[in-house]
Amino acid sequence: PPAPLDFDAIDFEDEAFAEPEPEPEPPPAQPSPQPQPQPVFQAPPRPEPEAETLVSAATDASVNGAFNLLAHTVLTQNARTLEDLVKDMLRPMLKSWLDDNLPAVVERLVRAEIERVSRGR
Template sequence: MEEILASIRRIISEDGADQGGAAPAAESAPPPPAPEPAPEPEPEPMMAMPEPEPEPEPEPEPFMPEPEPEPMMAEPELDPEPEYEPAPPPPPSPRPRRAAAPPPPPRQSEDILELTDVVRDEVEGLVSPPTAARAAAHLGQLSGAIAGSRAMGLGNSQRTLEELVKELLRPMLKEWLDAHLATIVQRIVEREVARLTIQAEEEQDHL
């Protein structure tokens, strides 16, 4: 009987606890205990490092005897320098001889043929050699023709071919001389002055 009553009380108490005191019971429940910290791992034992083996000492190099020095060769004796002999003075240059003055040209007559030769010599510097040669050939032919007919008369008159040629050439010759004579004379004078100046300087150097 007592056991039945005890069981009824237990049931009633459990029902009341379930209805009104479920939440407070939960609040009043103590918090769960904190987990214990894990134990620290024990340090591993340090392994002893093997000591390094000592390096073997290098073997000493074999002793090589030093080569004996070669005997010094005696220096060859130098030939004595030849005594300096002064060069003989150059022989004096021979004094240049003054060129003999050319003989004076023959006196020219008033013949037209000789005047033509003089003019031809002066013209050689103004024309080319072939032209001068052809002109000389023509003048030679003309002089030969004049010499062959020097005394031949022209028609019934007393005038000769030589006089006619003189008359025709005189104005031409005068015109040419008026145009070129001054230049020709100037060139000849300058050339002669230069020659005399050089000759005087050479004579002064040799004195």
């Protein structure tokens, strides 16, 4: 069997056990100079065209006033909905159409039914 080591006899301060000196850090590398970017050609900015209006300022103000009045009127009439307004507008048109066309429609349907029943006998 191998002989046990006598740790007391070992001189740990001997140069053989000394830690090696750390190597000095290299100086930081200088970044390589970046080439200058080539200038990009840009057309000179054009002035924004002035917005052309279809109506004069007076007409525009008049129309805005009319729409504001309409909106105010609609909102103050017991908060009627658009559906209610459309019903009120369509009622006379529908009455007129029915007055003009209902008799002819009913007559045509009655004749067709009479012919169907008379053929069935």
